[in-house]
Amino acid sequence: MATNDSKRNSGPVFANHLMTVQDLLNFKTELLEELKTLISKYTSQPIKRWLKSFEVKELLHISTGTLHNLRTNGTLPFSKIGGVVFYDIEAVEKVLENHTTLNKGEG
Numbered sequence: 440m441a442t443n444d445s446k447r448n449s450g451p452v453f454a455n456h457l458m459t460v461q462d463l464l465n466f467k468t469e470l471l472e473e474l475k476t477l478i479s480k481y482t483s484q485p486i487k488r489w490l491k492s493f494e495v496k497e498l499l500h501i502s503t504g505t506l507h508n509l510r511t512n513g514t515l516p517f518s519k520i521g522g523v524v525f526y527d528i529e530a531v532e533k534v535l536e537n538h539t540t541l542n543k544g545e546g
Contacts, residue, residue, distance in 0.1 A: 489525040
């Protein structure tokens with residue numbers, strides 16, 4: 440009986456609270472499209488090929504430290520000219536695509 444009581448205490452589970460693999464794939468597609476829209480919105484030219492650090496941080500909503508970690512562990516390739524670090528927009532998109540994870544649950 441204790442097992443049934445603990446299930447009741449966690450609250451009901453509704454269908455709109457469950458995520459499917461297709462939901463996550465749709466989210467990934469929507470996120471990539473939104474990134475492309477944002478990039479084209481901030482430039483009068485076609486999508487810029489090279490982004491500076493502040494642009495990548497804004498796009499990914501990450502901190503300076505997280506961006507540095509992505510660089511140093513080889514996750515996000517970059518080019519450095521003088522003191523300015525540049526990122527290829529295609530590499531940023533590829534990192535997003537390759538690092539999409541599905542929560543397989545615990546157990």
